[in-house]
Amino acid sequence: MTTTQAVRTEPDLATILRTYNEVTERLKRSHEALLTEVARLHDELHEKNRELQRRERLAALGEMAAGLAHEIRNPLGGIGLYASVLEKDLADRPRERDVARRISAGVGNLERIVRDILAFAGDADPKLADVRLDGVLDAVLGHAAPAARARMVNLAVDSDLGELTVRCDAGQIERALLNLVLNAIDAVDDGGHVRVRASRRPNELGSVAIVVEDDGAGIAAEHLHRIFNPFFTTKDHGTGLGLAIVHRIAEAHGGSITARNRSEGGASFVLSLPLGRARSNGRKPRNTRGVEIVRGFAPAAKE
Numbered sequence: 001m002t003t004t005q006a007v008r009t010e011p012d013l014a015t016i017l018r019t020y021n022e023v024t025e026r027l028k029r030s031h032e033a034l035l036t037e038v039a040r041l042h043d044e045l046h047e048k049n050r051e052l053q054r055r056e057r058l059a060a061l062g063e064m065a066a067g068l069a070h071e072i073r074n075p076l077g078g079i080g081l082y083a084s085v086l087e088k089d090l091a092d093r094p095r096e097r098d099v100a101r102r103i104s105a106g107v108g109n110l111e112r113i114v115r116d117i118l119a120f121a122g123d124a125d126p127k128l129a130d131v132r133l134d135g136v137l138d139a140v141l142g143h144a145a146p147a148a149r150a151r152m153v154n155l156a157v158d159s160d161l162g163e164l165t166v167r168c169d170a171g172q173i174e175r176a177l178l179n180l181v182l183n184a185i186d187a188v189d190d191g192g193h194v195r196v197r198a199s200r201r202p203n204e205l206g207s208v209a210i211v212v213e214d215d216g217a218g219i220a221a222e223h224l225h226r227i228f229n230p231f232f233t234t235k236d237h238g239t240g241l242g243l244a245i246v247h248r249i250a251e252a253h254g255g256s257i258t259a260r261n262r263s264e265g266g267a268s269f270v271l272s273l274p275l276g277r278a279r280s281n282g283r284k285p286r287n288t289r290g291v292e293i294v295r296g297f298a299p300a301a302k303e
């Protein structure tokens, strides 16, 4: 081995140290990156486990609730019937008739709860069909219009979806959106505003977002993580099942539902739905931006 070769192959101490430091630094960086990734995966796993537990709890709860609801439904129907017969028989005795009327009203409330429980616990498998979203929105807003009118609430739709067709269960999506819109109407003061906005998600062309927002008081911070739980309600006559039903429907469609408070006040719920197989029908989109919902019931337009 020549001297020149020896100089080339034996680096001085400074070079060794520099290389050592570089390698250590690189190792440290990859170690940190690995730790971050492990932490992220851990969080993800934790979240998935929580979601799984939630599903299992809900399935058990749903089964029990459905059993109870079925047992209650028949005798309740009987009580309602007898109360209405009594109400008629007592036409000339106002005090007693008033008692029968209250029984009927109570039965009406219980029937609503039973209906909600059965909707929550019932068959969630969507019957998929190609559905025009503007038709679904028309139907929802048509159904909600009387409640809005009664409280002088300004109900508006703003959609740039045109005649977009989505593969979904129209009945389920109508029900989910109606729950959101009726909640929003409940949440605002008389004369308040509820707006439904529908658009394609900017970063996910394969999905649409339907936003229901209001200018009510918003959702208390301590309630935000509980509102999708079945039977959670802050209303005197609420069943606490409306949002649980929305959550279930969103999941059954492979979509999602989220809630947040708006910085300008009020709440905002976003229902995201994947577009699925059926996409636009190719016709030019019709802009229905800013349509005021003052018309009566309009049946869903199906293709």
Ligand code: ADP
Residues within 6 Å of the ligand: 179, 183, 184, 187, 214, 216, 217, 218, 219, 223, 227, 232, 233, 234, 235, 237, 238, 239, 240, 241, 242, 243, 244, 267
């Ligand atoms: P319910 O309407 O019977 O109470 P939901 O499951 O539909 O049941 O709603 C649960 C709770 O979520 C409501 O009681 C209310 O506290 C809250 N909530 C829902 N929508 C809104 C909204 N738009 N603004 C403020 N709070 C809301």
